[in-house]
Structures are given as C-alpha cells and as structure tokens.
Amino acid sequence: MTRKPVDTGDPDRLYTVTGGRSRADDTFDLVTLVVSESQATAGMQSEHVRILEMCRHPTAVVEIAAELKLPITVVRILLGDLHDTGRITARHPRAAQSAASLPDTALLKEVLHGLRNL
C-alpha cells in the first residue's frame, strides 16, 4: 500500500463535528425543508454557520448534506442542535399539502377505467 503524498480531505473527524453523538432525533428526514430563522453569531460551529447561510431559503436536508459533504446522519444531528435552539424551522413537504388537495379516489378510478377502455 502506498501512502498518498498529501491529504486532500479535511482533518475533522465526524465525531468531533457531532461532539460524539451518533443518533439524531426524527424531526428531519431526507426531504425536510429547512429555513433559518436567525443570523449566524460569532463562536458558532462553522457547519452551523454554513447551514444558517444556506437555509435562508427553504433547503432540503439532503441538499444541505451534499453541500456540506457530510453524511445525512451528521447533518440531522447538526440540524437538531439548531432546531432545539430555535435557529431554524423545519417543514415537511408532505405536511404542507393537505389531503384535500389530492385528487379524489373515485376520480382516479374513473380515469383508470377510461384508460383501460381505450
């Protein structure tokens, strides 16, 4: 095995980013939209700052993870921190759409029936 001449990654290990936590609460899933509610303040963890900057507009958790180049679990833990201190709000996309806005089951059945008759 040859040693790489230089390291191109980051020196931070993930457990230092999360402070040793490996479990996130269930507030966030992959598509939860996150909006920041406050500005970054001095002394914050750099990931928190980046999340707050990134989420000025609703951003999905998976996008945050891609941008930060961190695993989803880590991002969810970080978001959990921010959520607990009220710096962000989370909105599940499905929760925004009420059941009423979906097409009626009967209507769908009729469409299916019509298609089969074609």
Added chain:
Amino acid sequence: MSVSAPPSQHRSATAPRTSPAVPVAVLVVSAVAAGAAVALAPSAAGTWAPVVAVTAWVCLAVAVLVGHRLVLRARRTAAEQEAEAVRLRGQVAQTSAEAAHLVNVTMPALVKRLRDGAGAGESLSGVQPPADPQLRRLADTFASAVEEGMQHVTRLDGERQQAQQQLQQAVGELEQLTRETLPAAVARLREGQSAGTVLADLDLPRLPVVRAPAEEFVRELAHSERRAAAAQAASTKALSRVQAKALGMLADLREMQERYGEEAFGDLLKLDHSTSQLGLMTDRLALLMGGRASRAWNKPIVMESILRGAVGRIAAYQRVRLHCSTGAAISGFAAEGVMHLLAELMDNAANFSPPIDEVHVYVEERSAGIVVTIEDSGLKMADAAMRHAEEAVSGRITDIASLQGTRLGLAVVGRLAVKYGMSVNYRPSSRGGTGVVVLLPPQLLAQQRDPGPHEAARRSAPAAAPTPGPAPTPPGSPAAPSAPAPDPAPAPGPAPRPAAEQPAARTELPEQVRRPTGSTPNGLPVRSPGRTMSEAEREREQRRSEPGPQGERPARNAGSQFGAFHRGRRSGGTGPDTPPEPPTAP
C-alpha cells in the same frame, strides 16, 4: 697509653745514676761492721770471728754484686723496652695520621674523581696512596666499590630518564586522544561513518597500550551507533507502514460512514475514534524516531478544523471544549505539526485533570500570531513537575537517550515546537489547574482571506435572487451591473470552467492562492508554502470532476459564475451583462 708514658720514662732516667753508689756503700759499711766485730770479739773467738766475718762479708758482697748485676740487667731491659715503646708509639701516630689522611683527603678525592667519571685505577693513581698496605687495600676496595656504585647509579639514571620520557609521551598521547581524537571520532561516527573509515583517518596514538583501547572504543561506539541507527530506521519504516494502514482505515471508515445509515454510524464513529488515537500514537513514535507524520496537508486549514483535528485524536475528546472564533488558517505545511502538538497538549491536560472536569481551549488572534491556551482544572502541577514539563517542551533535549517511557508526548511537543518556531509555556491556570499557552507565529498562518466581496456577495445574493434554490445565483448581486463578467461566448464548455470554478469550488482556500496579494516591501510577490502543490492538486480534481454528474451542477454553477464575475471585474472588461455560464434550471 701515651699519656702515662712520660712519668715512667722520667723515673727510669734517674735510676741509673744512684745505682752504683748503693752497693759500694753497703759493702763499705758491712766491711767496717765486720772489722769492728772482729776487733771487739772476745779472744776466745779470736780465730773464728775473723773467719766468720770475712765469710759473711764475702757472702754479702757476692749477694750485693749479684743483686747489682741483676738490677743493671733489668735496667737495661727496661731501657730497651722503653725505646721500643717510643718507636711503636711513633708508628701508631703515623698510621693514625695516614688513616686520617685517607679518610679526610684521599677518600673524598677518590670519590670526587670517580664521580667525575674516572676509572678506579686512574683515580687511585691520581691520589697519594697510603703507605700502609692494609689501608692501600682498603682504598682499593673502596675505590672499586664506589666505581661500581657509580656505574650502577649511572645506569639507573639512564633507565629512569627513559622511563620518564616514555611516561611523558604516553601522557601526551593520552591527552591528545582525550582532547582531540576521541571527540573527533565520536563526531564522525555520529555522522554515520564506519569504524574503518574513522580509524583510518584519525591520528591514533602510536603507543600500543593507548592505541588498543582507543581502537576498541571506536569500534564499540561505531557498533552501538550502527545499532541505534538500524533500530531507528527499522522502527521508522515499520511505523510508516502502520501509519499508512491507519490512514487507509480512516479513509475507509469515512467512506463507510457515508455509505451506511444511522444504525452503524455510532459504531463506525467509535472505530474512527480508536483509529485516530492509534494514528496519534504512531505519529508520536514516528516523530521521535525521526520519521514523518502520517498526514500532510496541501491547503491551509482553518483554526477550527485544526482544533477539531487535534481533539479528535485524544481519548477524552468529549471533555474538551473548544472556543474558537477566529477565521485564521494555518498553512498546509505546518498544519499537521500544529495539530499534533495541540493534540499532545490536550491529551496531557485531559489525562492530568479529573475525569469529570472539562478542558477548555481558547484561541486568540494577536499581532504576534495566534495564541492557543489549553486550561485544565486539575491539580496544580508541582513546581518540579512544571519545570520538567517546561524542559521537555522546550525541545532543547533531542537525544532519544533522554526519553522517559511516559513522557513521549511532551518530547514530541518540544521537537515540533522547535521545528515550527512555536513557543509553549506552562503557567498556573485561572481555573485552578495548569494552563499551557502555545504561540503560533505569523509565518505559520496562511494569508488572511479577504472576506469582503466574497462573503458580502454570498450574503446579499439570496435577498435579490428571484428564484429560491440551493445555490443562490450571484448575477443578482448588487455588484453585478457595475462589473460585468466577460462573455463566455457560445461554448461555455470545459475550457473556461476550470478557471471559473476555482474560487468557489474550494471556499476554504485563501484568496492569496488565486491572486497572491502578499508581497514584500520591495514589491516582490511572496509565495506561500504549499501553494504549488495545492494548485496542482486542485487542477487534477477539476479535471476529474469535469464530466461530473449533472446533480452537482447547481452548487458548482454558483461558484463558477461568481468566479467569472470576479475575473471579469478584475480585468475590467466591458462585456455584456450576462453571466458567463447560464445557470441550469433551478
């Protein structure tokens, strides 16, 4: 003897004068008495008396004569003996004088001549020999004995001088050996020369008794030097393999952390932590053995990452609280060293404080550099322990021989501090424990990134951007109209992209890597260490990411547009007001 002689001589001289008169007088008196007796005799004895008288007188006369004769003879004998005694006395006196002469004059003269180097016979002929044969023999014997003694003394003197000369030579050679030869030999052996070379070149003493131990010493020393060097080389090589393995494991773990979900995440983190600690231990040993650290960074690392990278390598990382608000970054070449040094100090602080207490790490930016303070609230270090620690971290002692089994960490700190010019000081902590103050000098810092346009644009962009998206579009930023980007022309394709992407693709890169703002007072550009390597690395990555998936585009586009915008503004071009690369559909 000689004192009592004169009176007797005197008496005997007077005796002969009186001796003839006495017998005559006796005879005369006796004859008169006999005549008187005859005359007076009665007539009855007339006939007998004269006869008796005559007979008696004759008898008396005979007796007197005989006596006289005897006396005379005795006197003659006495005179003869007297003369003999005088002669003998004279002889004794002469002998005595000769003996005195011999002792007082002849012998010293003899001794002097012999001392001057003359032979016994020659010396004897030079002095007046005593008349007495005994004395002469005595003188002869004395002369030969003295001559023999003198020869002996001369021989011994020569031997003594020779011995002294040899001794002086030996002392001189020993001195030279101790003062010059051996230190030179030790220095050359330390440089790695072999015993044969050193022995051939050195001016070794000629005396075998000195030369043999010197050669033996040089050979033994060479042997131990070789053994030490071989052990060091072997351990360095072995450690580098362990380092590489640990590094590979870390990379694999990072990949697995991405790949597996939450159920395995905690275990993977635990493994990651253990492997990181292993990395610290192997790095520590490798540095002590003269090897290299397992990692090397090709880009500046911000202080927050430095601290996290350091704290991630120690066991009690959860007890360490980092207080870092600076955005300064450490140059890539020094980043690993700084990280290791801080990790060792944090480890020390965590180990020497109660397991429930926290260790606080503060970072301040000062004009002298960055000051990192590590404070624990454990027991205050004893003065002696603090002195030991200070000495260990001073880096003055670099000999492996001085290592103690348990203080390896601080020895590494000392070496790193010396290598990178950091200063490490211990002081009592305001929290009750011990504080360590580390000063990172300015030459270790990457040039400060100018946060102006970059951050401002990023902050203001979303406000003006019409479409919400993961990547805010910079064309809407206030600066855009006044500073249009150059027209990318019909093909925005691969050609302009790498250059355009650069500033944003790696936001943590300082600006000076792109445009070297640092310069000497004379106007010469200053190249920061590690820059060439990071440029090359970056280009390689861009080439690799060129045919990248479309999914990455939004984030990259934002950067590329912004980069092109910057470029355009700098070049002062007056192209159309369009972004260099139309954003993909948000």
